[in-house]
Amino acid sequence: MLYVDMDSFFASCELLRHAEYLGKPLVIGTSEERNKERGVVQTCTYEARKFGIKSGMPIVQAYKLCKELVYIPSDEKYYEDVSDRIFAVLRSYGRPVEQYSIDEAAIDIEGLDYGSAVAMGKELKDRIMKEIGLKCTIGISHGKYIAKMVCESAKPDGLKLLRREEIVPFLKGKAIEEIPGVGPKTASKLHSIGIDTIDKVGSTDVQLLSKATGSFGAELHNIAVGDDRSRVVESSEALSISRERTLESNTTDIKDVYLMADRLVEEVYGDVEKKNVLFKGVGIKIKYDDFTYVTRSTLLKNYSQSKEQIASVARKLFERNFDAKKPIRKIGVKVYSLSRVSGQRRLS
Ligand SMILES: [Mg+2]
Known part of the structure; x- marks a missing residue:
């Protein structure tokens, strides 16, 4: 599985058409310019993150952390247009693509050995940079969940391969919340039976996990022991x-x-x-x-x-x-x- 995630996507889209803000701390906010103080940070550049600014933070607080902050109101129509162009590149390989969000996708690379998978990852990064002008991070491993976690760990502008035998060591000690799809609800159910790390999920009986988390239990166990069997489910081009x-x-x-x-x-x-x-x-x-x-x-x-x-x-x-x-x-x-x-x- 190959997982692609664009780096600070909305902010990077804005930098494509506002080169004058390159290298500046930039936030994309949820409110229009004249009401910006009422909104929150939707996303921000790495330069803004250095000041401690992050998604979901009230704009007022972001300005307290950085006075030189550049503010741009969110333009989702434009981001969707850029996203369409990125997905055209991702789909051009003729392999099944599952769109996770406006800027994230899993690509089924069944049949490729590790070397070819990494070569494909490099080519994708090059093409997205050349054809669209944006950076992304790619994680390659077995199963969607693990590939997404690998991708997360390689941000920004990274490309990382995690071989099968490296999966369990990679997961060791990580909090259950780091598994994609484990939200606050599932997490609190797991906490209530004394599970806080992914390795504990792996050493817990599947039936006990299923009792706590329902149908997700068996899948969670598979992920934790490095046997993530999740596959790509294709959806239509439209999100x-x-x-x-x-x-x-x-x-x-x-x-x-x-x-x-x-x-x-x-x-x-x-x-x-x-x-x-x-x-x-x-x-x-x-x-x-x-x-x-x-x-x-x-x-x-x-x-x-x-x-x-x-x-x-x-x-x-x-x-x-x-x-x-x-x-x-x-x-x-x-x-x-x-x-x-x-x-x-x-x-x-
Ligand atoms: Mg992203």
């Missing part, structure tokens, strides 16, 4: 299908939200039908009048192509996250984790 729209006037009435949500669901579903894709995730976005926003999403048990399902999940998410004290300016609906209906693609 998601989404629509968002500003309400006629700011509202604190959930009925207005539902009305607009129904329209957005119609439009999203129209695209789902046209592109003939299945989706596994449904998400919403609520933008408030102070330009802050929240996004919420739900993963379904199975792939779906039902309009009613988009509508009911979206409604539930809006209801659960509605706050009558905060006027809403704009809302969005999306489906993601897409898969093609026809063709040779695996859907599981």
